[in-house]
Amino acid sequence: MNLPATSLRLSPTTVADQAADALRRKIMSGELPEGFQLRQDALASEFGISRIPVREALVQLEGEGLVRIVPHKGAVVSELSVDEISELFMLRALLEPVLLKKSAPRLTAEDFAQLDAILAEYKQELDAQRMTRWGELNTRLHDVLMSRAGQPRTLAIVATLLQQTDRYTRLQLSLSVDSCRRAEEEHEALVNLCRAGEVRAAAALLKRHIEHACEELEQFILSRRRQ
Template identity: 40%
Template sequence: MSLKELAENASKGHRTAQEMVADGLREGILRGVLKAGQPLRQMEIAEQFGVSSIPVREALRQLEGEGLMVFYPRRGAVVSELSRDEVLEICEMREVLELLALRKAFPNLTEGDLQRAEEVLERADAQTDEELLGMWGEVNWEFHSALYRPANRPQLLGVIRNLHNRFDRYLRIHFSALDYRVKGQQEHWEILERCKRGDEGRALEELRRHILTVKEMLLEYLDGEAEEDDAP
């Protein structure tokens, strides 16, 4: 897929020029079309998306805030590298904040909340691997947020949502390169089952294990990639 094709896909639907560019570039980065370390040239992006340079700059700043790109002096905008330290930090924050969210939400969980979470998992189970790859991050968030939203902590949920957005790139690697679909869904179903039974302690334990498993598998993958890069 080329930058032009990303632009054509992003142009579908009604949105601002900034949103169109940001969505197109984000999808390119998350899908691996735009590689780590690849320069993002503003003039080329503006030409392919058919917009002026102003929404391109705004979109690049937005993606910088999401951790998907960085600005370097003289080099300009570059797709950010996958970072072991970022995986560690995000997972450490997720472990603390998501367990807090579920703990606060647990007394307020209704049959409707649990049904919504179950419908997300059923929808994911019905998708092919290829279909699910493109929506794995969003499906993952829909499931988790269905369980956290009853906490009635909008600021907390917003921070967790931002962490999930930053982690989406890693989740797609996790899903495709590490063949995590079956295990990830099993862990989701186990968390939901504990919530249905009203077993708060085990639900929190399963959630912690789920986050730690993701972290360990990703770190092992990134360490292996680093060893290959260092090999003579």
């Protein structure tokens, strides 16, 4: 089966990581849909590399939840899971507000300049309907907001959760213009509340922001399953 994409020739250095990055982008963008079989020989030919780094890339993506390696079938793009969405977003809704409460009072002028730049870039990408970077910018904003919490272990856990929900976040943002505009407004409100020192209000808004994304995704997937 041919890949539904333009060929990407990879350089010989760190080819497994490059293959993982290329496949991650294809899965995140929806170019490789859920259930799509990822044949090692086809991927190796597509990227111009051997099957060994392709196999390593697939194992890496399995660890991120983007790929399932099925006995006697090989690797397939993971299906969208309501149970997984509920669990991952629940954990984010528990942990991120806690980190924000600790981080917000310590955010610097440089941090706020970076947050403002991310907001401006998100608005630019949104106005141009370039959805490929929405998930990345969302993750960057959340990362900066929590970066001064001083809790490296919890931050590492949340970083993993953000990575694991990135695919879902991109899907949620792509559902409608209203979803994107609401995310933009809530992000701007979060930054402004932190800037004003309204830490409790910011943490409460962050919790609602995450929970709303979860609810919207659950409704979308369940409705699609019923079709």
